[in-house]
Amino acid sequence: MGDAFASGRATLTCDHETVLRHVKVPVLFTHHFHHIDTQTGNLMGAISDQQVKRVRHLVEGAGNSFAYRAFPTMPHSMHGHDSASYVTTVTGWLAGIPSIR
Secondary structure (H helix, E strand, O other): OHHHHHHOHHHOOOOHHHHHHOOOOOEEEEEOOEEEOOOOOOEEEOOOHHHHHHHHHHHHHOOOOEEEEEOOOOOOOHHHHOHHHHHHHHHHHHHOOOOOO
């Protein structure tokens, strides 16, 4: 499976920009560990700060709220690594959405 993501095959038929331009709900984005290797320019992690800015732009451009929460030392699987923080983060965000109250 790792090769499918490294090669791009995993998302070959999924145009992320189109998908994000058509989001119809508020978005909570939790940003976990990520680092750009200064020597190679390679990203370690799922998404860079620059990519998050683009996601925010597309989601907000579709008329939706975009809540960003940074967890710079959290592994990718937040719900598996620190389930209490995961639950607190999600329930706190949900409580702030007017139509959810």
